[in-house]
């Protein structure tokens with residue numbers, strides 16, 4: 001297994017729609033192991049394949065949810081979400097980060113509930129009905145597969161603040177990545 005470099009915002013793979021996985025081949029299984037290892041090293045609660053430069057519809061997650069550890073892979077996932085509440089996002093409880101925009105966090109409204117349907121590593125379909133932060137993680141990761149970063153969904157003044165931060169880091173251009181365990185960057 002290998003820890004892979006995580007692409008930083010500006011890399012085209014992060015801003016394009018990823019392709020469906022046609023077959024869960026040994027290569028795909030190896031990729032999934034590397035994604036788990038990379039997510040653990042980051043550390044993160046979710047990681048999507050485009051973040052490691054692979055334009056496929058796969059994400060992994062690992063989060064303590066309702067007193068149990070939800071750890072898994074979602075291949076060709078679909079997500080049904082509840083309506084997103086109107087109003088201002090809460091700084092304390094709704095601030096989101098992303099391994100592809102490390103060190104920054106900004107608040108964003110997400111749907112409170114989601115139903116994930118996906119294939120697992122063996123190709124079996126499973127469904128997970130979740131709420132709260134777990135639903136947020138799924139929305140964030142599914143966005144990655146559609147080329148959307150949470151930065152793209154921020155309202156003002158947060159959108160401008162994050163845009164400025166990205167410029168200040170010299171990000172927002174193709175070809176920049178960071179390596180968990182080597183580069184000291186954590187969201």
Ligand code: ZN
Nearest residue numbers: 097098099100
């Ligand atoms: Zn992310």
